[in-house]
Amino acid sequence: MLSIYNTLTGKKEPFHSLQPKTVRMYVCGVTVYDYCHIGHARSALVFDVIRRYLEFSGYQVEFVKNFTDVDDKIIKRAHERGVSCDTITAEFIEAYYQDMGKLGVRRATNEPKATEHMAEIIALVGTLIQKGLAYPVAGDVYFQVEKYQDYGRLSKRKLEDLQAGARVDVDERKRHPMDFALWKGSKPGEPSWESPWGPGRPGWHIECSAMAMRHLGETFDIHGGGMDLIFPHHENEIAQSCGATGKEFARYWVHNGFVQINQEKMSKSLGNFFTIREIFEKSEWPEDIAGEMLRYFLLATQYRGPLNFSDHAINEAKQTLNGFYDLFKRLEEKTESATADRDLPGVMKRCREAFCEAMDDDFNTPVALAELQRMKSDVNKLLSLGLSTEARKISRKEFRSLGNILGLFQFDKWEFVDKPRPGDVVVGLTGVESRIMVGQVSPEIELSKEQIEQQIAERLDAKKKKNFSKADEIRQFLASRGIVIEDKPDGTSRWKR
RNA sequence: GGCGCCGUACCCAAGUGGUUAAGGGAGCAGUCUGCAAAACUGCGAUUCGGCGGUUCGAACCCGCCCGGCGCCUCCA
Incomplete structure (x- = not known):
């Protein structure tokens, strides 16, 4: 009700x-x-x-x-x-x-x-x-x-x-x-x-x-x-x-309620406002991703309360969304195992009910989001036990369906990593730390899918030969181009931007 | 002067009379990994701005105080 x-x-x-x-x-x-x-x-x-x-x-x-x-x-x-x-x-x-x-x-x-x-x-x-x-x-x-x-x-x-x-x-x-x-x-x-x-x-x-x-x-x-x-x-x-x-x-x-800047009402008369287009223009992210970040941020607070706008808050929204899209990515992978399939309907049912209960309570979107996060966590657990390709599709569909009420989770592609842009400087750090772009000059040209997969193949080969220093070198190279590698248990790797 | 809102952990944020005060981000520790990443597990407020009161019982109700904000003019 x-x-x-x-x-x-x-x-x-x-x-x-x-x-x-x-x-x-x-x-x-x-x-x-x-x-x-x-x-x-x-x-x-x-x-x-x-x-x-x-x-x-x-x-x-x-x-x-x-x-x-x-x-x-x-x-x-x-x-x-x-x-x-x-x-x-x-x-x-x-x-x-x-x-x-x-x-x-x-x-x-x-x-x-x-x-x-x-x-x-x-x-x-x-x-x-x-x-x-x-x-x-x-x-x-x-x-x-x-x-x-x-x-x-x-x-x-x-x-x-x-x-x-x-x-x-x-x-x-x-x-x-x-x-x-x-x-x-x-x-x-x-x-x-x-x-x-x-x-x-x-x-x-x-x-x-x-x-x-x-x-x-x-x-x-x-x-x-x-x-x-x-x-x-x-x-x-x-x-x-x-x-x-x-x-x-x-x-x-x-x-x-109002959006505030430094605990003060944002308004034309105070002159402390950010226009929507200005935020999209300044964002490092592609338009659709910036849109989803903003949307998540705006819905993470109950609508009647005040909401303080800040870069930090927007980035938190991005971090949280990364967790969802990371899962969605894994849900697209093919698999043989189906050990946890029978537990999926219960997880989805519980989420749907709790989600609706939250929304029924004066559109409590923060709680609704918390319920989706719980389902994310539950599905992650099931996934590690083993979910069939079909079950993965079904759970992705459920995220899409409930997410659609909030206007979230509709993308098939997501970008996880800040992209080094021409002129930015990059240091050869390990793994994900290379997001901090200080040091070397980044490439003028983004790597193509083929180039990335070529590098991954080379790295796999190096790994097989136990040439780990080369494998790490390749990973660092990719990281400097905004590509993150995740090794799967079967020895192959997935990557994300 | 009138009306009203807010103050919950390092940050964001639910909860508004009764189980262990949701969830996320960050952090730390562990599992996994050649190393990572992701995921998972654990840790993290004996306490909800302060002081009183009501109650068997309060973050939630009442009073006072402190701090921040909004509306009373155009404003989402």
Whole structure:
């Protein structure tokens, strides 16, 4: 039984979808005026995994994630560059898809844009005015917070408390300082749409209400986003939506924690952020491997907690993944023995159950990963006792299947060793220590598979002749090229990059 | 000023009233190996920021204190 922590109630609750076997979920996407940073990546990934797990659990998931494509920051950016807002938003929507694609984030079933929902937005604002919850002032329209009884129920704040610490500018035209804009009359040079209140554009919060209701209905199951959206964005969405319909809006509110840098929130305003593309560019690893490292790192902490970003943490993720892919590599090898085959189903069953139990507990991905690690360890033991070729295939498939829920373990190829690049220096150390690249000049050209196998054959020959110094020399040579040799019990060797 | 979060071993990180406080990374020791690597085995917090309290029993509940952070303005 799945339970989810609901911000609205402040506790974990059993999850029941409104309609059986279907989950309708809305997640606040990004405002497309700049590249995404790791914080955006975490949010996108968390909800991607939630979606995947719901699907795995047998639900059909209607997953709506919006793009905010009308906004002050977009207008500002367009002016700076001397281009249209459309140019800016198109560019960054494309960048979003590229970056999230590298992370393996699937596209939502529906990805609406604010600019394509003006009719719905205007209608919703009209309804709110009609119901006496909103009032027009000189081309703007404001939502009147005092008219909505439950204002503050999501963020657990009272209007009086909000006022006391309010840093908002006092606007004489507002009836209450916390009243917020549903519609903003446009200034010259700004994108605008015709409305009963004159030309203008929507306020930030109204678009999500309008799009969520348009695509998911007035009441739906899950609404998600980053912690920082709880107030005012989601609080306002609730006020608008419930105010207009008189019905519950979203039933479960899910919020992910922040990515931090040195224990501080990473954000645009603080300037301490890393963009997703920057991380991929700087990474020594091929794109798909860097993506999996990042993904593992982001899922190794429960989604509600803070997550500190560091090179060290990313490298730890890589180390752990190496252990998995090392096993997967061995699972591809052919074998005669089948001594431990009969124990495999039990190991897999236990893992699957424990994995689901963890995910059912508010998507506890760190525990789910721990269970996969336990299965890794168990399968390694079985492997040393003897698993048939068929059993190996089956267990690889199980890792692939459970891993897919987290978006992991889908590769057939993996790279284990930092590759010496042209110009890097390498010292002739023993074995794996040669990863430390200091000393000699590394090769301009990477070794081909044939060259590697040629070297291994020579080494095998040397070993047979008990010429161990030559064998070690060959191993060191390969190591300096980023190739690690592992001798198997039968005398042959496997290698990995 | 208001609301809220966090502090678990060298590092990351689960656990939130009751068996020996998951798991990973790093380290050390051992098995295997010509030597390695990988894998496996063992070691590693008598203790969960501190001090009190509630309880038969607390890392988990309550109070106070210390340290760090977030929201209340745009922000995933």
